[in-house]
Amino acid sequence: MNLDHHMLVGFAKSFGLFYLLGMAAIALIYACWPANKGRFDKAARDIIDDEDKPWR
Known part of the structure; x- marks a missing residue:
């Protein structure tokens, strides 16, 4: 098996695509x-309830 630059770039691009799709699916x-x-x-409630107010 002859590994040249184009073959490695193609593998890296396809592996990266599947890696990102997998990570997006896991996050979803x-x-x-x-x-x-x-x-x-x-x-979501903590962000709204913990609003900064002016100091008196």
């Missing part, structure tokens, strides 16, 4: 997992 599954709903809802 994690974000949509029902057990994480409470954690994400709490994070």
